[in-house]
Amino acid sequence: MNQTTTESNDSSLDCFLFEEFIAQPDSKNHSQQVYLFENALRQLDSILKKRSVRRIFLVLDEMAWRSSGADEILDPVFATRQVTRFTKFEPNPKIEDVERGIAEFRRQEHDLIIALGGGTAIDLAKMIGAFSCQQEPARELATGAASLRGLGPALVAIPTTSGTGSEATHFAVVYVDGQKYSVAEPSLLPDIAMIDPFLTWSLPPAITSTTGLDAFCQAMESIWAVGATEESIGYATEAVVLAYKNLPQAIHDSTPESRLAMCRASHLAGKAINIGKTTLPHAISYAITSEYGIPHGAAVAMTLSGALAFNMGVTEKDCLHPRGSTHVKKQLKKILDLLGVADVQSACLAIREFMNRVGSPGTLEEAGIETEEELKHLAACVNLERMSNNPRTASPENLLEILNGEIFRN
Ligand SMILES: [Zn+2]
Structure with a gap:
């Protein structure tokens, strides 16, 4: 791995903001920017400004949004931009949720996707972004009947639990007719991972x-x-x-x-x-x-x-x-x-x-x-x-x- 530390704070734990080049099974290397430190979330506004992001598709676990305190930090960030909120999904992504997400996503232009929540929100966002750019039905892409070609919109993953590590992987789990599938494609790796421990403080x-x-x-x-x-x-x-x-x-x-x-x-x-x-x-x-x-x-x-x-x-x-x-x-x-x-x-x-x-x-x-x-x-x-x-x-x-x-x- 190539790792360039560009910022650190004074905690005894090595907290960092760095660019990672993650080895992928197909030997194509995809880079990911990782923000992992206290108050990392406060960097989001400047990231969006740098990328001139005006239109956001937000895959949001509403419970986590409120209970984690993300709402107070991000309400002002989203207030100045056009945000489509996609919130109607249940734990463990189902293909019907992905299909609804794709329909919502296609309704208007978006510059970027943000996922905020646990593994479900992040996995859904990965699939909505990647599947939206292809003609084949989501079911075929999820079950491997059609192949995923990658290159969806940029994705920012903001986990609100410390567990799945979905923000660091190029997989997404989805249930199709009760069967579990793991979709794997290098481009599913989120472009930016923002991991802010503050969001986990209130977890039961x-x-x-x-x-x-x-x-x-x-x-x-x-x-x-x-x-x-x-x-x-x-x-x-x-x-x-x-x-x-x-x-x-x-x-x-x-x-x-x-x-x-x-x-x-x-x-x-x-x-x-x-x-x-x-x-x-x-x-x-x-x-x-x-x-x-x-x-x-x-x-x-x-x-x-x-x-x-x-x-x-x-x-x-x-x-x-x-x-x-x-x-x-x-x-x-x-x-x-x-x-x-x-x-x-x-x-x-x-x-x-x-x-x-x-x-x-x-x-x-x-x-x-x-x-x-x-x-x-x-x-x-x-x-x-x-x-x-x-x-x-x-x-x-x-x-x-x-x-x-x-x-x-x-
Ligand atoms: Zn696991």
Whole structure:
């Protein structure tokens, strides 16, 4: 990565405004400007002035707009410009929301899109911008029946949670007829990410916890992912350390420092999955969320320690990583070091204690999901694409052992 720091403030955490050149799987490099510091949002007016932006398409989570305090900062910025607000959508983007957004967007000319909210608002904005410039129906672009050619309008992503890291990725998740699709195109990476910890100060503990756990899991999985590179492991390592140290405080006794640290953890974890993608805990989590309503981050975290224990047992025979099982074990050993423990059992215990400290069930059993029938169903719903990025092949029996906790008893 090429990184040019052009501004910093005096916090002990390295806060920055910089230009990043993010490596993309297709080897085209797309740059992104990142503003990550206290009061970053106050820079928006000058950014818009510099780009002579008069007409804005705003994809807005209305709840977050008011509760985060963004309204007070941005009302005067928007008052002098023509702003189309797109607010009618539900959590987890659906293709119908994207289609409505595209229709609204096309109704008049816009110079730029701004997304303010969590992962849903940002993912929607990515798709509305990119799909609007193409003739093919949104459904075809979302499901891969038509290919995305890129080059939509500029996008400014302003996250109001510290979790998904969507502002740092070139993916967008969308549900089409109940099926989950992940749209991936280098140009979906937002041109500007404005990450202001101030917007997360008022988040309730439960949301801070589940979104923070998502960042923690995304970072952990990025260390063992088949798609990981030295660059993505670098981001992930820093994110694990920051989240492990700061998430409990951000939840129970929030300070500006812990909120800033979680913003940085979440952004770095996003940068890590942007390259390396997620693995087993994510693959198995989607059904836990859709069938039991357990928030994404909490659902992913429930199998994190099980996946760590399972992956530690990798052999040459069941290894999916091109660099082999010794390399995978070396990466997993790094995780033990980051958690400050000597063996995998202690690491699993540390992860589950961490989850308890942030008020989340450490296992499916603790969440009351324990009958064989329920667990077998969850194992059958696993996302195969994500599973192929896990360093060890898992059979349905393996998945069941991870889900029912037997992995710890072997
Ligand atoms: Zn996630």
